[in-house]
Amino acid sequence: MDAGTQEPTWASLLAGADADGIGLTSGLLERWCCSAGLQGAALYVEVEGLFEREHSCGEGNFPRSLSSEAAAELSPLRLPGGLLMSARQAVSQEASSGGMALDPKPQPSAALDGPLEVLLAMVVRNALLERRLKKSRFAAMHRNVEQQALYDVGLAITSTLDLEETSEAILAWALSLLDARRSALYLLDGDSVDRCYRLTHALGGDARPEFTCVDDAVPEDVLPGAAHLLAVRIEIESVPRGFLVVADKESRYGVGPFGEADRATLELFANQAAIALENARLHRQALQEERMQREMELAAETQNKLLPKGVPTVEGFELAGWNRPAREVGGDYYDLLPRDDGRLVVTLGDVTGKGMPAALMVSNLHSALRLSLDHHEVGPELFAGLNRHIHESSPANKFITLLVAQLDPPTGHVRYVNAGHNPAVVLGADGSVRELPSGGPPIGLLPGVSYQGDEFNLEVDDLFCIYSDGITECAARDGEEYELERLVALLQEHRTAPLPEIIAVIDQATSEFADGQPQGDDQTVVLLRRVG
Amino acid sequence: MTESLKLEIERRDGVAVVYTEGYINNLGGEEIARVADTLIKDGHKVLLLNLRGTKIVNSIGISILIEIIEKMIEIEGRLAFCNLTPTIEKTFQIMGLAQYAGIFADEPAALAELAN
Numbered sequence: 001m002d003a004g005t006q007e008p009t010w011a012s013l014l015a016g017a018d019a020d021g022i023g024l025t026s027g028l029l030e031r032w033c034c035s036a037g038l039q040g041a042a043l044y045v046e047v048e049g050l051f052e053r054e055h056s057c058g059e060g061n062f063p064r065s066l067s068s069e070a071a072a073e074l075s076p077l078r079l080p081g082g083l084l085m086s087a088r089q090a091v092s093q094e095a096s097s098g099g100m101a102l103d104p105k106p107q108p109s110a111a112l113d114g115p116l117e118v119l120l121a122m123v124v125r126n127a128l129l130e131r132r133l134k135k136s137r138f139a140a141m142h143r144n145v146e147q148q149a150l151y152d153v154g155l156a157i158t159s160t161l162d163l164e165e166t167s168e169a170i171l172a173w174a175l176s177l178l179d180a181r182r183s184a185l186y187l188l189d190g191d192s193v194d195r196c197y198r199l200t201h202a203l204g205g206d207a208r209p210e211f212t213c214v215d216d217a218v219p220e221d222v223l224p225g226a227a228h229l230l231a232v233r234i235e236i237e238s239v240p241r242g243f244l245v246v247a248d249k250e251s252r253y254g255v256g257p258f259g260e261a262d263r264a265t266l267e268l269f270a271n272q273a274a275i276a277l278e279n280a281r282l283h284r285q286a287l288q289e290e291r292m293q294r295e296m297e298l299a300a301e302t303q304n305k306l307l308p309k310g311v312p313t314v315e316g317f318e319l320a321g322w323n324r325p326a327r328e329v330g331g332d333y334y335d336l337l338p339r340d341d342g343r344l345v346v347t348l349g350d351v352t353g354k355g356m357p358a359a360l361m362v363s364n365l366h367s368a369l370r371l372s373l374d375h376h377e378v379g380p381e382l383f384a385g386l387n388r389h390i391h392e393s394s395p396a397n398k399f400i401t402l403l404v405a406q407l408d409p410p411t412g413h414v415r416y417v418n419a420g421h422n423p424a425v426v427l428g429a430d431g432s433v434r435e436l437p438s439g440g441p442p443i444g445l446l447p448g449v450s451y452q453g454d455e456f457n458l459e460v461d462d463l464f465c466i467y468s469d470g471i472t473e474c475a476a477r478d479g480e481e482y483e484l485e486r487l488v489a490l491l492q493e494h495r496t497a498p499l500p501e502i503i504a505v506i507d508q509a510t511s512e513f514a515d516g517q518p519q520g521d522d523q524t525v526v527l528l529r530r531v532g
Numbered sequence: 533m534t535e536s537l538k539l540e541i542e543r544r545d546g547v548a549v550v551y552t553e554g555y556i557n558n559l560g561g562e563e564i565a566r567v568a569d570t571l572i573k574d575g576h577k578v579l580l581l582n583l584r585g586t587k588i589v590n591s592i593g594i595s596i597l598i599e600i601i602e603k604m605i606e607i608e609g610r611l612a613f614c615n616l617t618p619t620i621e622k623t624f625q626i627m628g629l630a631q632y633a634g635i636f637a638d639e640p641a642a643l644a645e646l647a648n
Contacts, residue, residue: 064565138598142591144626152619172588172619179590181557203588204555205535250558250592 007034010115025123029057032084032116040087043120044071045127050253051083054127060087077112082124084112146265149173153272166276167201170244174269175203178230178262180246181255182223185273186211187234187242197243207245216240223247230258232270236278244270299329299359306366312338314409316532319344320499322507323524330522331358332468333365337373342409345373348466348526349402350421357398364393365400378406383417383443383451390444399445403436403466412458412530417451419443422469423484427491429461435484458530463495470523474510482513499527537563538585541571545647548576549639553585561596568600577609580642584615594627601632610634614642 008027029041040058044051044066051066062085066074076083112120156169171183182204186197189210197218198210205226211219218231226247234242244266248255258266303325311319321334331351338344349365351358368389376382382404390400403424405416418424420442423435439452458464467487474482490509494502503525510523537560538553548571554560568579579600583589589597604611612634616624624630636642 138591138595138627141627145591145623148622148626152622175555175557176588176590176623179557179592181555250590252558252592252595254558 007031024119025055026057028116028119028123029055032112032120033058033086035113035116036086038086042085043082043123043127044076044085045082045124045131047128047131048251048253054082054124058087060085062087079117079121079124081121081128084120146177149177150268150272153269156276163276163280164201166280167273168203170269170273170276171201171203174244174246174266177265178246178258179250180230180258181205181248181250182207182226183244183246184223185242185244186218186222187277188240200242205247213240213243218243218245227255228257230262230266232263232266234270234274234277236274241274241277244273295356296328299356300325303329303333303359303362306333306335306362308334308336312336312344314338314344314407315342316409316412316530317344317407318499318527318529318531320503320527321525322503323522324507324519325354325522326470326519327354329355329359331362332470332522332524333362334466334524334526335366335369336526337370339373344407344409345378346405346407346466346526346528347402348421348468348524349400350468350522350524351400352398354522357395361390361394361398361400365390365402369404378404378415379417379453380439380451383419383440383453384449387419387443387449387451388447391447394444399442401442401469405464405466407458407528412460412462413455414458414464415453415455417453419451420445422467422472424464424466425484425488425491426456426458427463427465427488427495429459431492433488433492458528460530460532461496462530463491464528465491466526468522468524470519470521471506471510471525473521474514474523475517475520476513477515477517482510486513499529502527536560539563539567541567545643547578547580547643547646549580549582549643551582551584556583556586556589556593556597558590558592558596561593565596565600568603572603572607572609577604577607578646579604579609579611580639580646581611581613582615582639582642583613583617583620586620587617589620589623594623594629597629598627601629605632610646612636612642612646614639 008031025043029043032038033041038058040056040060042056042060042062043054045054049068051071053062053064056062071083074085076085153170153173156166167185171185174180174183184202184207185200187200189196189198195213196210197213199207206224208222208224211222216233218229220229222245223229228249229245229247231243231245233240234244246258246266249258249262307323308321311321319336321336323332323334325332331354333349333351335347336344347369351361368386372382372385376385401419401421403416403418403421405414407414416436418436418438419440420438423437426434426436428434434456436454439454440449472482472484472487487506490506491502494505506525535554537556540551542549550564550567552564556564564581571579601611613624614636615638616635621635624635634642634645636645
């Protein structure tokens with residue numbers, strides 16, 4: 001303190017005492033400085049093993065807090081629950097307390113007279129009481145914060161299905177409420193066989209990208225460098241789905257372990273996380289199902305547009321076509337295309353696979369075939385071109401068995417090519433049965449393939465049947481297949497019946513053969529009969 | 533390793549603005565307290581803490597901020613906050629900081645009120 005500073009009198013101290021006690025404390029310290037010839041002084045109170053500065057006056061960079069060891073080295077004057085530090089002059093040396101200038105040898109205790117010592121001891125006691133009161137008020141308010149946190153997390157879960165957003169909210173609150181330095185959320189990798197948990201989100205520091213859980217415990221280095229870990233399991237219907245991890249509980253004096261109350265709070269958050277996870281999963285599942293359903297509807301609509309809407313009228317011939325996919329969208333395709341010159345092109349194709357990919361291939365085939373027919377007759381050259389196109393434009397494991405027949409109605413002459421499809425059959429009016437075998441592999445399977453075609457004449461009352469393997473490979477309960485023989489027998493039995501009736505009979509026969517089992521493959525039948 | 537709080541300081545219209553980025557915990561709070569001490573020693577009596585880069589404040593950080601508020605009151609100064617996340621603002625309201633420190637939506641609103 002300055003040499004000219006007057007020592008405060010007891011009366012002035014009393015007069016200057018304010019409601020907060022700061023004026024009184026300040027006056028007491030000034031009185032001590034004046035009486036002991038000190039440059040400055042500071043009063044410290046002991047809190048949880050450390051000494052925290054309560055008030056200071058005069059010169060001297062008194063640190064905000066001192067450890068017991070650092071305080072002991074500086075030989076302060078002890079008071080019950082506190083101590084007094086003094087400074088003679090500011091010097092530039094570093095002290096063990098961290099960068100301040102202190103006089104390590106204060107005035108002898110005689111400089112602190114009895115009344116002054118008692119009053120300062122009372123000030124220390126009041127300061128300790130005030131700190132306890134503040135701490136308890138702080139804790140009470142913080143409990144409100146905890147309740148608010150749980151409410152906010154609950155709201156976050158119901159207001160968003162974004163798992164990332166919810167994870168961040170849960171981790172942020174966990175950090176804040178538990179006074180943790182770091183937090184992380186790990187979720188079980190559903191595809192993992194060996195219970196691998198992957199990091200979803202982390203706050204406050206590094207976290208391992210994944211770990212494999214052994215005996216339900218997270219590895220000690222899950223948050224590298226962390227000294228104290230607390231991990232709780234996230235469960236859905238008692239099935240582990242993840243872990244919520246926090247590290248290093250803070251206090252004003254460093255970090256330490258978490259307590260049981262912290263575990264209880266974290267478990268509450270883990271429950272919230274479980275609800276969020278389940279909501280997100282169900283939502284994702286619903287979206288996926290909706291997407292698949294839309295895709296199926298679109299595919300079915302696309303395919304439906306490609307199939308003939310009716311049967312063209314061809315002089316001297318009866319025609320019928322029928323298709324039933326095994327699922328919403330199938331891979332069978334047929335067409336009855338009258339050409340400008342009066343000829344008719346009959347097509348039946350069977351694409352590998354089902355669903356949207358098969359529908360897209362059918363669409364591709366339909367367009368390619370129609371375009372090719374503008375430039376080629378039905379024959380090997382047409383099929384070579386189709387094969388090249390389908391092979392180049394389709395996935396490696398996709399191909400199409402295809403039979404295309406071109407009919408010249410006035411003569412009954414038929415030219416055809418069969419690329420890997422089931423042998424079509426011609427039932428003669430004389431009871432003969434002719435099979436039309438394959439003249440090459442399915443189109444799209446191999447590049448640069450040559451095909452062989454053939455031709456025959458349809459006579460009056462001859463019945464020409466093209467079908468897909470959904471008919472002949474229709475299986476009974478014991479696994480036996482319907483096979484071509486049964487189909488031929490059925491066709492022979494009903495050879496003269498109206499074509500729609502024949503189709504109905506085939507449908508019924510295969511259904512009865514399957515004995516209530518779900519249809520395993522798409523079924524298609526195309527019938528031609530020469531009547532004139 | 534643990535991430536640490538980053539601070540930037542600017543002077544605007546007589547107000548010392550401290551920008552925070554990161555978690556205000558024990559370490560972060562101590563850093564803010566250290567900067568506040570320095571600014572007070574330099575004669576600043578109006579401090580604005582712009583928490584634009586902070587999403588989380590724990591109870592240790594809050595207790596340090598309360599101490600800074602108390603110090604500002606002691607020197608008849610003023611402390612204010614701006615750009616708080618809704619969560620932090622709610623926490624400050626519950627913990628009583630809003631009673632003794634101004635809370636503003638953004639920096640222009642804060643400076644309009646705090647500047648000389």
